[in-house]
Amino acid sequence: xxxxxxxxxxxxxxxxxxxxxxxxxxxxxxxxxxxxxxxxxxxxxxxxxxxxxxxxxxxxxxxxxxxxxxxxxxxxxxxxxxxxxxxxxxxxxxxxxxxxxxxxxxxxxxxxxxxxxxxxxxxxxxxxxxxxxxxxxxxxxxxxxxxxxxxxxxxxxxxxxxxxxxxxxxxxxxxxxxxxxxxxxxxxxxxxxxxxxxxxxxxxxxxxxxxxxxxxxxxxxxxxxxxxxxxxxxxxxxxxxxxxxxxxxxxxxxxxxxxxxxxxxxxxxxxxxxxxxxxxxxxxxxxxxxxxxxxxxxxxxxxx
Amino acid sequence: xxxxxxxxxxxxxxxxxxxxxxxxxxxxxxxxxxxxxxxxxxxxxxxxxxxxxxxxxxxxxxxxxxxxxxxxxxxxxxxxxxxxxxxxxxxxxxxxxxxxxxxxxxxxxxxxxxxxxxxxxxxxxxxxxxxxxxxxxxxxxxxxxxxxxxxxxxxxxxxxxxxxxxxxxxxxxxxxxxxxxxxxxxxxxxxxxxxxxxxxxxxxxxxxxxxxxxxxxxxxxxxxxxxxxxxxxxxxxxxxxxxxxxxxxxxxxxxxxxxxxxxxxxxxxxxxxxxxxxxxxxxxxxxxxxxxxxxxxxxxxxxx
Numbered sequence: 001x002x003x004x005x006x007x008x009x010x011x012x013x014x015x016x017x018x019x020x021x022x023x024x025x026x027x028x029x030x031x032x033x034x035x036x037x038x039x040x041x042x043x044x045x046x047x048x049x050x051x052x053x054x055x056x057x058x059x060x061x062x063x064x065x066x067x068x069x070x071x072x073x074x075x076x077x078x079x080x081x082x083x084x085x086x087x088x089x090x091x092x093x094x095x096x097x098x099x100x101x102x103x104x105x106x107x108x109x110x111x112x113x114x115x116x117x118x119x120x121x122x123x124x125x126x127x128x129x130x131x132x133x134x135x136x137x138x139x140x141x142x143x144x145x146x147x148x149x150x151x152x153x154x155x156x157x158x159x160x161x162x163x164x165x166x167x168x169x170x171x172x173x174x175x176x177x178x179x180x181x182x183x184x185x186x187x188x189x190x191x192x193x194x195x196x197x198x199x200x201x202x203x204x205x206x207x208x209x210x211x212x213x214x215x216x217x218x219x220x221x222x223x224x225x226x227x228x229x230x231x232x233x234x235x236x237x238x239x240x241x242x243x244x245x246x247x248x249x250x251x252x253x254x255x256x257x258x259x260x261x262x263x264x265x266x267x268x269x270x271x272x273x274x275x276x277x278x279x280x281x282x283x284x285x286x287x288x289x290x291x292x293x294x295x296x297x298x299x300x301x302x303x304x
Numbered sequence: 305x306x307x308x309x310x311x312x313x314x315x316x317x318x319x320x321x322x323x324x325x326x327x328x329x330x331x332x333x334x335x336x337x338x339x340x341x342x343x344x345x346x347x348x349x350x351x352x353x354x355x356x357x358x359x360x361x362x363x364x365x366x367x368x369x370x371x372x373x374x375x376x377x378x379x380x381x382x383x384x385x386x387x388x389x390x391x392x393x394x395x396x397x398x399x400x401x402x403x404x405x406x407x408x409x410x411x412x413x414x415x416x417x418x419x420x421x422x423x424x425x426x427x428x429x430x431x432x433x434x435x436x437x438x439x440x441x442x443x444x445x446x447x448x449x450x451x452x453x454x455x456x457x458x459x460x461x462x463x464x465x466x467x468x469x470x471x472x473x474x475x476x477x478x479x480x481x482x483x484x485x486x487x488x489x490x491x492x493x494x495x496x497x498x499x500x501x502x503x504x505x506x507x508x509x510x511x512x513x514x515x516x517x518x519x520x521x522x523x524x525x526x527x528x529x530x531x532x533x534x535x536x537x538x539x540x541x542x543x544x545x546x547x548x549x550x551x552x553x554x555x556x557x558x559x560x561x562x563x564x565x566x567x568x569x570x571x572x573x574x575x576x577x578x579x580x581x582x583x584x585x586x587x588x589x590x591x592x593x594x595x596x597x598x599x600x601x602x603x604x605x606x607x608x
Contacts, residue, residue: 027345038342039350041331041437046343047416048475049353080476081483110424112351119441120414122475122482122507133345137423159466159525161477170474171352171426172384173465178426179385203426221463 024101026094026134031101034135043131045114048122049170051131052076057139057263058099058107060302064263065227066092072167072225073113079166082115085130095134102136108264110135112169142265150271150283151187151260153206155250156180158191158199158222165221174202188260190273193222197247204260205229206270209286210244211254218245228261235293241286250276257284259291266298267291328405330398330438335405338439347435349418352426353474355435356380361443361567362403362411364606368567369531370396376471376529377417383470386419389434399438406440412568414439416473446569454575454587455491455564457510459554460484462495462503462526469525478506492564494577497526501551508564509533510574513590514548515558522549532565539597545590554580561588563595570602571595 025037044050054073057064070088077084084091095109116128160173177189181202188201198206199217205226207216214236219225236243248255250273258270258278267290269283278284283291329341348354358377361368374392381388388395399413420432464477481493485506492505502510503521509530511520518540523529540547552559554577562574562582571594573587582588587595 025345034346037345039345041329041341041343041416041439042338043350044479046347046350046418046437047357047473048479049473050476050479053351080480112345114350120439122478123486124479124483133350135345135424161465162463163477168476169351169353170476172354172472172474173467174426175348175352175354175428176384179428182427 023136024098026098026132028131028133031098037133037135039114039131039133040117042120043114043117044128045112045131045169047120048115049168049172050080050082051112051114051169052080052082052167053110053112053169054167055263056095056109056111058104058109058136059139059298060105061099061103062301062304063092063095063099063109064298064301065231066095068227068230072227073111076167077113079163080115080168082113082130085113085132091132094132098134098136104136104138106139106141107136108139110137114169139264142268146187146268147283150269150278150281150287152272153186153188153190153201153260153270154181154184154274155192155198156189158193160191163221164200164223165219165225167224177202186272188270190260191222193247195247196249196251198250199223200226201260204262204265205232206258206260207232208248208250208252208255208259209257209284210248210252212286213242213244214286214290215244215246215248217247226261226263228263228266231294231297232259232261232267232290235290235297239289239293241290250274257287259287266294327440328402330402330436332435332437335402341437341439343418343435343437344421346424347418347421348432349416349435349473351424352419353472353476354384354386355416355418355473356384356386356471357414357416357473358471359567360399360413360415362408362413362440363443363602364409365403365407366605366608367396367399367403367413368602368605369535370399372531372534376531377415380471381417383467384419384472386417386434389417389436395436398436402438402440408440408442410443410445411440412443414441418473443568446572450491450572452587454573454582454585454591456576457490457492457494457505457564457574458485458488458578459496459502460493462497464495467525468504468527469523469529471528481506490576492574494564495526497551499551500553500555502554503527504530505564505566508566508569509536510562510564511536512552512554512556512559512563513561513588514552514556516590517546517548518590518594519548519550519552521551530565530567532567532570535598535601536563536565536571536594539594539601543593543597545594554578561591563591570598 023034269287327338573591
């Protein structure tokens with residue numbers, strides 16, 4: 001049995017493996033079968049993308065970086081002048097309750113907060129009760145092939161909105177980016193700014209090794225401050241790998257590796273971007289080293 | 305009794321005025337009480353803003369410009385590689401059926417198409433059945449005061465995505481723009497490009513009279529091709545008012561009037577923008593003339 005992140009097999013198993021067809025969801029105070037989980041058509045999340053979300057990994061029953069996730073959720077809410085429906089500790093308890101009804105060994109918790117239900121109007125005419133929706137699914141593992149050969153990507157000129165630091169559900173541009181990736185038979189699309197700097201992917205942060213330094217775009221309105229991005233940077237620093245948060249391009253001299261991070265995949269080497277082979281076209285030494293270290297950390301967390 | 309656009313009172317009235325509490329909605333093949341109108345939480349419209357919409361005015365039981373609206377809906381669908389759930393003539397028939405259950409004399413029909421329900425993933429992993437949702441509400445009339453004094457607005461640097469020509473439900477930026485307008489006690493926010501050109505409002509197109517010419521931003525990816533925008537231009541041309549579709553700024557010499565158009569308000573003069581008084585601070589002659597002509601057309605359409 002391989003764990004979600006492709007880590008080592010542990011003896012520890014959770015007994016109650018969940019049948020995908022019997023998933024339980026959470027909707028505004030109720031736990032109910034996923035099939036019956038519905039929201040009103042005038043929920044502003046459905047009509048205006050007026051909401052925010054988080055995806056939290058759960059390893060062996062433990063929620064990874066749950067506090068930074070909930071802190072980011074609060075930041076996203078504040079940025080769109082919306083209130084959390086409950087304080088963070090209550091949210092944490094609800095996540096725990098929902099997970100116990102869907103106790104996958106490795107899971108991802110999806111939580112979405114929207115502004116609430118009101119007759120359709122761009123203007124928020126009255127205070128409303130935010131909607132909270134959560135689901136739990138098994139955390140998928142990357143294929144062995146992907147790990148051996150690395151992922152592939154294309155670049156696309158960024159046409160998203162100017163507040164990508166908000167983890168909002170207004171994700172249509174990212175959906176279109178992913179469609180474009182699928183059309184090219186690759187795993188991800190990386191957004192390029194006007195000066196051809198790589199910002200991030202549709203659902204990942206992206207990094208390069210340039211002259212031995214780990215380089216990634218700095219936190220600004222153009223990228224999301226990924227929780228896993230932060231773990232990558234911390235891991236590199238702890239290994240004395242130099243880190244630079246600065247705009248970077250694919251055509252920089254001495255660029256030898258690329259990689260991308262996400263809650264669902266931790267860190268994956270990226271070996272082909274557009275027509276370009278990165279390094280030798282196989283996962284490079286720094287990406288492999290960082291991934292190994294991160295999986296060790298995650299494994300230690302799982303067994304802690 | 306004043307009609308929605310503030311036009312003349314007609315003798316013709318529809319008997320079955322609808323109690324707002326007994327609205328009927330349409331959801332994926334079913335007509336049902338609005339209170340019970342729900343969609344699944346994994347509808348991609350709710351989780352990814354993966355959908356498009358239209359708002360169609362209905363005057364005295366007749367749908368205004370329904371064919372251009374449905375054509376634009378098809379354009380929006382194509383732009384995000386989504387199929388219409390039904391051919392246009394079937395959609396038209398469903399709109400008619402829903403209206404008959406909510407027969408306001410003046411109404412607005414809201415219709416939204418989303419890609420469908422699937423386990424959450426940016427990537428579209430399998431073909432799915434699009435969701436179709438529709439509501440009908442009474443068309444609100446602008447206040448007498450607004451008509452006498454003109455509307456007011458602020459300008460905001462555009463931070464929306466790069467495909468505003470698609471009428472998508474990824475509207476969070478526009479919601480934030482409207483919140484900013486409300487915070488300033490004005491009616492609308494107009495988006496400014498990097499060169500301070502006025503593009504459009506959060507839910508309106510915007511026009512100026514500059515040296516006697518009606519000027520508005522040309523159709524490109526930065527604005528929506530408003531159906532009412534088109535009617536404004538046609539009306540002006542039919543009156544031999546010169547029309548220019550070009551980028552324009554608020555500080556241009558000889559700018560004497562501003563106005564904004566929308567399906568719900570037809571055409572409204574805008575007399576204050578930011579700290580600036582436009583013209584003499586009251587609705588100007590061209591805006592009043594165009595509005596009068598448009599209301600006449602709409603009245604004729606209603607009684608046709």
